[in-house]
Structures are given as C-alpha cells and as structure tokens.
Amino acid sequence: MINLINPNILELTPYQPGKPEEEIKRKYNLEKVVKLASNENPLPLPQNVCDAIVREISLFNRYPDSDSYYLKEKIAAYNGIERDNVLVGAGSVEIIRMISRCFLKPGETVLSSEKSFLMYRGAAVEQGGKEAFVEAKMDEAFRFDLDNLSRLIDDKTKIIFIANPNNPTGTTLNRQPVYDFIDSVPEDKIIVLDNAYHEFVSNLDDYPDGIELAMKRKNIIVLRTFSKIYSLAALRVGYAIAHPETISYLGRVKGPFNVTRAAQAAAIASLENDDFKNKSLELNAKNREKLFTQLQNLGLKVVPSETNFLLFFPGTDPAELNEKLLQQGVIIRPMRAFGVPDGMRVSVGSEEDNDYFVSRLEKLL
Numbered sequence: 108m109i110n111l112i113n114p115n116i117l118e119l120t121p122y123q124p125g126k127p128e129e130e131i132k133r134k135y136n137l138e139k140v141v142k143l144a145s146n147e148n149p150l151p152l153p154q155n156v157c158d159a160i161v162r163e164i165s166l167f168n169r170y171p172d173s174d175s176y177y178l179k180e181k182i183a184a185y186n187g188i189e190r191d192n193v194l195v196g197a198g199s200v201e202i203i204r205m206i207s208r209c210f211l212k213p214g215e216t217v218l219s220s221e222k223s224f225l226m227y228r229g230a231a232v233e234q235g236g237k238e239a240f241v242e243a244k245m246d247e248a249f250r251f252d253l254d255n256l257s258r259l260i261d262d263k264t265k266i267i268f269i270a271n272p273n274n275p276t277g278t279t280l281n282r283q284p285v286y287d288f289i290d291s292v293p294e295d296k297i298i299v300l301d302n303a304y305h306e307f308v309s310n311l312d313d314y315p316d317g318i319e320l321a322m323k324r325k326n327i328i329v330l331r332t333f334s335k336i337y338s339l340a341a342l343r344v345g346y347a348i349a350h351p352e353t354i355s356y357l358g359r360v361k362g363p364f365n366v367t368r369a370a371q372a373a374a375i376a377s378l379e380n381d382d383f384k385n386k387s388l389e390l391n392a393k394n395r396e397k398l399f400t401q402l403q404n405l406g407l408k409v410v411p412s413e414t415n416f417l418l419f420f421p422g423t424d425p426a427e428l429n430e431k432l433l434q435q436g437v438i439i440r441p442m443r444a445f446g447v448p449d450g451m452r453v454s455v456g457s458e459e460d461n462d463y464f465v466s467r468l469e470k471l472l
C-alpha cells in the first residue's frame with residue numbers, strides 16, 4: 108500500500124484536534140466534562156442565527172449555492188469591499204489549503220513561524236513535501252519575528268503565512284511593523300494575513316487587518332472565520348478577502364458546494380447581530396483576565412493574550428498533566444505538536460468552566 112501513496116502525504120500526520128466531550132465522558136465514565144481545547148466561544152448561538160438555520164432545514168434536499176453569493180455580498184458590505192473581493196470556504200482551513208494548491212509550484216516554499224497554526228505546514232507539505240515548509244524562530248515575547256521571517260525569504264519563497272493574533276501564543280503584531288514588512292517583500296510572493304482572532308484585539312486602531320492593502324496589492328490575502336467570535340465552529344465557514352484576480356484564481360481550486368446551506372444562512376445572520384459579537388467580546392475579556400490571574404496565582408508563567416485562549420507553562424510534563432486533567436473531565440491542549448513542548452493552551456470558557464479547570468489544575472499541581 109505504502110508504494111501507492113503520494114510521498115508528500117507520508118510526511119503528514121492527521122490533525123489532532125481537542126478531544127470531543129462525548130469521547131471523554133465515555134472513556135472515563137464521567138457525567139461532567141469541561142472542554143476548553145479548541146478556542147471556541149462558550150456562548151450558544153443567538154436566536155436570530157438559530158432561526159436562520161431552522162429556515163434552511165426544509166431545503167436540505169437541495170445543494171447549497173455553490174458560490175455563496177448572498178453571504179459574499181453580506182461579507183463585502185460588512186467590510187466595505189465588493190463581492191468579487193470575497194471567497195468563502197468550509198472554515199478558513201479549507202482556504203489555507205486552497206492557497207497552497209493554487210500558488211505553490213514544485214520546488215517553491217511556504218514560510219511561516221514556529222509556534223503557530225499547524226495547518227500552514229500541513230498545506231505546504233501535502234503540496235510540496237517536507238522541504239516546502241520553512242519556519243522562522245519567534246521573538247522572546249512569543250510573537251512572530253518579522254526580521255527572522257525577512258531573513259528567510261529567498262527565491263524559492265512563494266507564500267508567507269502570518270497569524271495575527273497568533274495561535275497558540277495569543278500574541279499580536281502592531282500595524283506599522285506588519286506594513287513595513289509587507290512593503291519589503293517582493294510582490295511575487297503571496298502574503299496571507301490570517302485574522303482568525305482579529306475581533307478579540309483590544310486596540311483595533313493599531314491593528315493591521317490588511318484589507319486596505321489587499322484592495323491594492325494582488326499578493327495579499329486576508330483570512331477570517333466565523334468559528335470563533337460568532338460561535339459557528341461546528342458549521343465550518345470562513346472567508347478570504349483579496350483582489351478580484353487573486354480571488355478568481357483561488358476559486359478554481361474551490362470544491363463545488365463547499366459551504367452548506369445552514370452555514371451560509373447562519374453566517375449571514377451572524378453579521379446582522381453585532382450585539383452578540385459585542386457580548387462575546389465583553390465576556391471573553393472579563394473571563395480571560397480572571398483566568399490569567401488565577402493561573403498566575405498558581406505560580407505559573409502565562410503569555411499575555413489578545414485572544415480567547417491562553418498559553419501557559421505548567422512547570423510539569425504537559426502530556427502527563429493532560430492525562431490527569433482528562434480523567435477529571437477537563438479537556439485542554441498540550442502544545443508539543445505546535446512546537447511548545449513545555450506549554451499548554453486553554454481556551455477562555457464560561458466563568459464556571461474556567462473555575463472548574465483551575466480547581467482541578469490546582470489539585471493536580
């Protein structure tokens with residue numbers, strides 16, 4: 108069998124997501140399980156989004172609009188751009204893979220940082236093998252180090268992924284350094300600004316969302332998702348913003364009917380409900396601050412975060428601690444796979460779930 112496999116695929120390991128609550132309940136025979144593993148919004152969907160999904164159910168016998176026309180129109184209006192600046196995917200992960208399929212030619216490379224989102228590597232390697240992914244070191248504050256990235260750019264570099272804010276460190280880059288970096292990069296390289304957590308950033312005035320640049324420069328792609336602040340992780344919907352020509356090439360590798368009817372309708376309704384977004388932001392800011400302090404009070408090092416998760420260092424083996432937490436019904440993520448072998452990432456959940464996690468952690472430590 109192994110001889111039949113594309114050698115690039117042999118370099119990949121399946122993405123290991125946070126374990127589902129159901130699995131942990133079953134495995135450890137638990138009634139209560141708290142999941143703080145996948146940077147999800149703890150708030151359930153608001154009524155207007157539920158209603159929009161329910162309205163679609165009677166149409167589930169029909170394929171969805173393959174072009175996500177009305178959702179693109181909504182996203183465009185929301186961001187002050189045109190519909191042909193938008194491409195919608197089944198989560199932004201689908202678009203990350205489309206970008207490498209669309210742009211990466213044999214022998215070319217994808218550049219990003221260590222301690223960042225795993226799918227940049229995955230998308231590079233499936234397309235170009237393990238030599239296709241190049242990783243820069245971070246700075247000491249766990250931020251993307253743009254100087255290190257610049258030093259690694261060469262003739263082979265084709266795509267540069269910048270997660271801002273970054274997962275799993277929760278750190279953010281300010282506007283000017285990112286814009287200076289973009290200016291310094293030759294225009295024959297694609298720069299992807301992955302804004303999955305941008306809504307959580309406190310000072311948006313100093314935040315480089317890149318949309319303005321993407322309108323002018325064909326090599327800039329901005330990524331957004333409905334999985335985080337909008338609570339739609341289960342429905343899989345994200346989008347790219349770029350120049351119409353860039354979007355049209357990406358559209359060539361998009362699968363047909365990639366975004367379900369329910370997802371399209373829910374995403375449209377989400378953009379009509381800023382109250383829910385603001386409520387989520389407020390709750391996250393409050394709960395994150397408390398959780399940050401609680402972890403610090405346990406004597407642990409915690410990285411200051413602009414997102415809905417915290418990277419912390421338990422000072423003990425994360426794999427062992429993780430297993431004990433699972434037995435207690437708490438799901439978080441050890442970060443070895445993300446290049447932080449001594450770190451763990453916990454999502455900011457409801458106050459009750461966070462407190463439950465902290466109480467179990469305190470006992471175990």
Ligand SMILES: Cc1ncc(COP(=O)(O)O)c(C=O)c1O
Nearest residue numbers: 198199200224274303332334345
């Ligand atoms: C930095 C970053 N980008 C993209 C994604 C993908 O999100 P989705 O595919 O759910 O849109 C995630 C998810 O955790 C992420 O952390």
